Amino acid sequence: MKGARACKPMSYLGTDTTNRKEMDVSVIVPVYNDPSGIEGTLRSMTAQSYNPNKYEVIAVDNGSSDETPAVIKHYANEYPEIVVAEQETEVQGSYAARNTGISKSSGEIIVFVDADVIVPEETVEMIVEKFSTTHCDYLGLDIAVTIPETEQGLIARYNKARAFPVEFYLTHHDFAPTCGLAIKRSIIEDVGRFDQRVTSGGDSEFGKRVAKAGYTQCFAPEIELSHPARTTFSEILSKGVRLGEGRAQLRQNHGESSLKLKDILPPHPVKYWKRLSKKKPIIMFVVFYILETIMKTCKLKGIIKEGVKHRFGSSR
Incomplete structure (x- = not known):
């Protein structure tokens, strides 16, 4: 049951429902310069046990x-359940x-x-089946x-550990x-779409909007998807900067909490050791701790970079 909630979201979050054919499920896959990644995802989506006439990708x-x-x-061209869509706006982002x-x-x-x-x-x-047999409105896989x-x-291994x-x-x-x-379509129609102004953290802002509206959020451990680990140092660095940019954008656009000291200080070594599990070799813990500290530095860089851009209108 829904609880009380604030006014409707801004117009950029509206939902266009014209010219829709009835389907049970729509799977949405954003992609940018990743032919092997999208190939693997589409291959797995065309092998679903569900009736291909009742879902689309x-x-x-x-x-x-x-x-x-x-x-x-x-x-x-090979599978009718696959739908091609091109970006509708000038904003380039997931x-x-x-x-x-x-x-x-x-x-x-x-x-x-x-x-x-x-x-x-x-x-x-x-x-x-999960949506039809439970009271779930929003489901994390x-x-x-x-x-x-x-x-x-x-x-x-570091990426898998923090995952x-x-x-x-x-x-x-x-x-x-x-x-x-x-998520149920009706909920998106109620609370609005993603805030496409943010580089990262839009899933967090959207989820909090759903929770604030009083909908039921669930976790489905039995429905497991496979995500490849990031394997290069540059990928880790760019993700850290992106997370920082998103953090600053959420604060600018939605009044999210200000930067805290724990966001920029190295992680507490004892707590981090417990989080990783004491079974890991000490050398692995040291490397992971260094990488985690570097990630925090990159997040701070992203926060500062976005703050400067917002204040002085500099290009990214």
């Missing part, structure tokens, strides 16, 4: 400059792409996955981070990451 190209559009078109997917979708259940996620064949069927056999380095604690996010922060999220 909307691949939203976010202005790719490589073979990504060709991969999407190939699958769309949340803008997801909003485009929503406007093109027709399902009563909307599922969001990332372009490098592998979806087991019973996933759509299990999501439909479990995310298993996988490391290729050829890339078992410390960066990949996606979806249940923790839902319990303590009222959101699930959009690499594995399912």
